[in-house]
Amino acid sequence: MVVRERVRVGGRSARIQQAVHDAVRKLSTPATRNQITVPQIAAAAGVTPSTIYRRWGDLQTLLADVAVARLRPISDPDDTGAVETDLRAFIDQYAEEMSSPVGRALLRDGTAETAEGQTCICCSFTNDHLATITERAKARGETPFDVQEVIDHVVAPIVYRILVSQETPTPDYCRRLIDRIYPRT
Amino acid sequence: MVVRERVRVGGRSARIQQAVHDAVRKLSTPATRNQITVPQIAAAAGVTPSTIYRRWGDLQTLLADVAVARLRPISDPDDTGAVETDLRAFIDQYAEEMSSPVGRALLRDGTAETAEGQTCICCSFTNDHLATITERAKARGETPFDVQEVIDHVVAPIVYRILVSQETPTPDYCRRLIDRIYPRT
DNA sequence: AGCTTAATGCAATTCCTTTGCGTTAAGAAA
DNA sequence: TTTCTTAACGCAAAGGAATTGCATTAAGCT
Numbered sequence: 001m002v003v004r005e006r007v008r009v010g011g012r013s014a015r016i017q018q019a020v021h022d023a024v025r026k027l028s029t030p031a032t033r034n035q036i037t038v039p040q041i042a043a044a045a046g047v048t049p050s051t052i053y054r055r056w057g058d059l060q061t062l063l064a065d066v067a068v069a070r071l072r073p074i075s076d077p078d079d080t081g082a083v084e085t086d087l088r089a090f091i092d093q094y095a096e097e098m099s100s101p102v103g104r105a106l107l108r109d110g111t112a113e114t115a116e117g118q119t120c121i122c123c124s125f126t127n128d129h130l131a132t133i134t135e136r137a138k139a140r141g142e143t144p145f146d147v148q149e150v151i152d153h154v155v156a157p158i159v160y161r162i163l164v165s166q167e168t169p170t171p172d173y174c175r176r177l178i179d180r181i182y183p184r185t
Numbered sequence: 186m187v188v189r190e191r192v193r194v195g196g197r198s199a200r201i202q203q204a205v206h207d208a209v210r211k212l213s214t215p216a217t218r219n220q221i222t223v224p225q226i227a228a229a230a231g232v233t234p235s236t237i238y239r240r241w242g243d244l245q246t247l248l249a250d251v252a253v254a255r256l257r258p259i260s261d262p263d264d265t266g267a268v269e270t271d272l273r274a275f276i277d278q279y280a281e282e283m284s285s286p287v288g289r290a291l292l293r294d295g296t297a298e299t300a301e302g303q304t305c306i307c308c309s310f311t312n313d314h315l316a317t318i319t320e321r322a323k324a325r326g327e328t329p330f331d332v333q334e335v336i337d338h339v340v341a342p343i344v345y346r347i348l349v350s351q352e353t354p355t356p357d358y359c360r361r362l363i364d365r366i367y368p369r370t
Numbered sequence: 371a372g373c374t375t376a377a378t379g380c381a382a383t384t385c386c387t388t389t390g391c392g393t394t395a396a397g398a399a400a
Numbered sequence: 401t402t403t404c405t406t407a408a409c410g411c412a413a414a415g416g417a418a419t420t421g422c423a424t425t426a427a428g429c430t
Contacts (some may be wrong), residue, residue, distance in 0.1 A: 011396060013408065039386070048410055053387065055408085102307070108297070111348045125349045151350075152342040159343035159349060163296050165308045178335070193376055193427050201378080224417070233379055238418065240377085 019045040024066045030101040037055050038062070039054060060112050068122055069110035070102075083137035083144065084182045090129060091178060095158050095169045104162055111163070126155060145181055154178055197271040205237060209251045222287040223247070234333060245297050252294035253307055255287075262314050268322035268329065269367045276363060280343050280354045287349055296348070311340060330366055339363055 023044035027036045038059050042049040056062040077090040097103045108124040127147060133143035154177045161167045208229035212221045223244050227234040241247040262275040282288045295307040312332060319329035339362045346352045 007397085007407065009396090012394085013396075016409080037216070039384070049387080050389085050411080051409055058387090151345070153338055156341040156345035157337040160336070160344055163348065164344060165336075196427060197425085198377065198427075222417070234417080235380080235419080236378055243418085 015046055016045070016051065017055075020047065020055075020062070021066050021069060024062065025070075028066075028102065028105065030105075033101075033105055037061055060109070063105075063109040064112055067106040071106055071110060071122055071125055073129060076132050079136060083133060083140070083142045084178075086133045086136065087130075087145065087150070087181070088175070088178055090133060091154055091158075091174050092171055093154070094126070094172070095174050099168050100161055107159065107163060113132065127151070150181060153180060194337060201230070201232055202240075205232065205247070206251050206254060209247065210255075213251075213287070213290070215290075218286075218290055221291050228230065239246070245294070248290075248294040249297055251293040256291055256295060256307055256310055258310055258314060261317050264321060267327070268318060268327045269317045269363075271321065272315075272330065272335070272366070273363055275318060275340055276343075276357055276359050279311070279340070280356070280359050283343065283347055292344065312336070333364060338365060 020041060021040045027041060027044060027045075036059075038052050039049045041062070042052050045052075052062060056065060077086060077093075080086050082149055087122065098107055130147045130150055134147060137144040154174070157177055158169045161169045162171075200280055205226060208226045209221075212229060221244075224234045225238050226247070227237050230237075237247060241250060259267060262271060262278075265271050283292055315332045315335055319332060322329040323343045339359070342362055343354045343359065346358075
């Protein structure tokens with residue numbers, strides 16, 4: 001079930017959404033991550049469970065919604081002055097964020113079965129950031145990298161390690177991945 | 186919760202496991218995939234729900250267990266006579282299997298949060314297959330490829346497209362990924 | 371064949387989920 | 401500002417899933 005567009009976005013509706021999101025974040029400690037229930041969240045947010053079920057459908061969809069909200073970037077990637085260092089800085093931060101317990105959980109929630117439209121939104125954030133870095137490169141007169149190639153050969157291996165093989169992508173590993181895009185001289 | 190090792194593997198216990206697995210497969214049509222419940226599976230398998238809860242813990246763990254059982258290879262990858270064609274054939278088959286609705290579901294189940302130890306098992310099948318192909322190459326006197334590199338730059342992009350960006354990895358796309366390992370002459 | 375106990379079935383209980391209905395308040399219009 | 405419409409919420413009842421104690425069955429061992 002997809003979170004439907006609301007015709008009323010102000011006041012109470014917004015307050016409840018905020019309260020529920022806050023409650024989920026508050027209750028989503030790595031330890032309790034798998035045991036939280038909708039009634040628990042409702043109690044912590046000061047609403048009735050039926051409100052959550054009506055707005056979000058089920059727990060998985062709610063978690064995915066919170067995940068997307070957290071993954072949504074609040075700002076553009078850092079401008080380090082050059083495209084290669086921009087990319088290295090962004091990937092380091094990306095790998096570190098996604099490797100954390102909360103990052104792993106967000107990735108899983110964001111790729112969950114029920115989150116139909118959400119997954120694309122979620123991965124489009126990464127695309128947007130990489131596009132921003134290439135645009136910046138063009139503005140500087142640098143040769144931009146190919147976004148899809150970075151997705152395929154830098155982002156994808158990092159995500160694979162986090163989700164599938166459950167290894168932590170180290171900064172050194174990330175560095176070597178980018179070395180394939182920007183070979184060390 | 187991890188499926189615990191059973192001290193009794195014969196007779197009834199095995200029959201029930203088989204019946205439950207069969208019931209899950211039977212009920213796991215792409216359409217009904219998200220609505221199946223433990224009581225439904227129990228009824229189809231001719232057991233009581235409490236049996237399933239006791240043995241598997243919850244629905245997600247049961248689905249992961251079935252997924253791992255299905256992903257477990259029944260045979261070694263095809264021997265085409267040369268390492269490059271072995272790899273291309275294996276990757277083509279892998280991408281096709283995982284792209285199907287049932288394959289996607291298996292991948293998701295296999296990488297689910299609750300499936301702690303399972304994910305490694307699941308991805309080790311892929312590692313094993315690739316290792317088999319390299320061993321075969323060595324036996325032929327060919328130079329083997331690096332398994333980790335294939336995981337990072339061929340398997341990972343394919344899985345990323347299936348799980349995250351929700352694009353179907355086409356045979357042509359897979360071919361281009363392997364071209365990076367074995368450049369076209 | 372007999373023994374031990376893991377695994378299952380049954381049933382009661384608890385908790386989660388769904389749904390109908392009355393109430394509240396957001397957004398539009400007078 | 402006031403009034404109106406109705407989306408969204410709270411409450412409570414009903415339905416269904418998950419849990420658990422206890423009796424029963426049968427696997428594996430002697």
